[in-house]
Amino acid sequence: SQQGEEDPQALSIQEGENATMNCSYKTSINNLQWYRQNSGRGLVHLILIRSNEREKHSGRLRVTLDTSKKSSSLLITASRAADTASYFCATLNSGTYKYIFGTGTRLKVLA
Amino acid sequence: SAVISQKPSRDICQRGTSLTIQCQVDSQVTMMFWYRQQPGQSLTLIATANQGSEATYESGFVIDKFPISRPNLTFSTLTVSNMSPEDSSIYLCSVRAGGSTDTQYFGPGTRLTVL
Known part of the structure; x- marks a missing residue:
């Protein structure tokens, strides 16, 4: 399977702490995106990082990309209860031009 | 960004029946996709639906089971057949x-x- 993998599968932290999720993929990519999904609803686009970028910030989010290791990380700083959701990475395969989704991380932020 | 709406938001159906799902976009887009997410799982691409051409299905998905229409650049339907x-x-x-x-x-x- 070409599906990417994320770890941890589940993460439980206290409000105010930082949350780090990792994504590994297998193929050559054009870009990588991170999404949030609240309780089985639609996916919300968080941030896109291109293959020639190494780090990107958006508010409390920080994303890194290491194409040599085929991995990315999403850091959420000063987490809030409202950040409780599943987070998915998706890589744009440079051969097929289709997005492949990771297995997801379920984040629970305790108030 | 694009704003996308879907109908219905949820449904409970009987075995053997079919359901058509509608997707409406607030702007014209060339590339449209349908995904399935089974309980507790990640997303799997069913097919790519580009306007003016037949949908392209991924391995494990067939047109008879998941027929797709793409009549214009803002609308598409996915039917789940013989559920x-x-x-x-x-x-x-x-x-x-x-x-x-x-x-x-x-x-x-x-x-x-x-x-």
Whole structure:
């Protein structure tokens, strides 16, 4: 399977702490995106990082990309209860031009 | 960004029946996709639906089971045919933004339960 993998599968932290999720993929990519999904609803686009970028910030989010290791990380700083959701990475395969989704991380932020 | 709506938001259907899901986008887009998300799982691409051509299906998905229409650049439908309980999933419509970003946006999903 070409599906990417994320770890941890589940993460439980206290409000105010930082949350780090990792994504590994297998193929050559054009870009990588991170999404949030609240309780089985639609996916919300968080941030896109291109293959020639190494780090990107958006508010409390920080994303890194290491194409040599085929991995990315999403850091959420000063987490809030409202950040409780599943987070998915998706890589744009440079051969097929289709997005492949990771297995997801379920984040629970305790108030 | 693109704003995507889907109808219905959820449905409970009987085995053997069919359900058509509608996807409406607030702007014209070339590339539209349908995904399935089985309970507790990640997203799997069903097919790519580009206007003016037949949908392209991924391995494991066939047109007879998941017929797709794409009559114009803002609308598409996915039908789940002859449903069985294994079809119980969230079905998501998605579009890809033009330009250099390739950002992909998702609709709110249709939660389907088959009894």
